Amino acid sequence: MAIEDWDLNLFTSDPTLLERSGDEEYERAAAALEQLADPRRLRLLHALAVGEETAQRAAVWAGLEQGYAERELAALALLGIVERRDGPHGPVYVPRDGHLVVQVHVALAHGRESRADQHPRLMRRRAPVTVRGRRAG
DSSP states (O other), X not given: OEEXXXXXXXXXXXXXXXXXXXXXXXXXXXXXXXXXXXXXXXXXXXXXXXXXXXXXXXXXXXXXXXXHHHHHHHHHHHHTSEEEEEETTEEEEEXXXXXHHHHHHHHXXXXXXXXXXXXXXXXXXEEEEETTSOBOO
């Protein structure tokens, strides 16, 4: 079985990402993107991604009200988007996994660009290769 030899990067290092996914996977992916769709939630998640762990510190960093940050982080923990841990001065929150951090940073990269900006190419197609790296044909 031959696979396409693509330039490997963050998005294509998993060869299964080059295959069509099942409907359920697309539904889960859309739901994951929807979780970031609120600008205030995105600011709060960005604060966590850069290391602000308490609701108070995340709120100050993000320019949000502390009450909102506390409620939103508690809700995000119940949804499994962030992890809540007990710290010496109260609860601390961290992103559940690296995928969330990547989502936040990719979303912010798009937010900083205008439509007129040239966007980076993610993949460049090359000649097919076999699984063992030898040229096909």
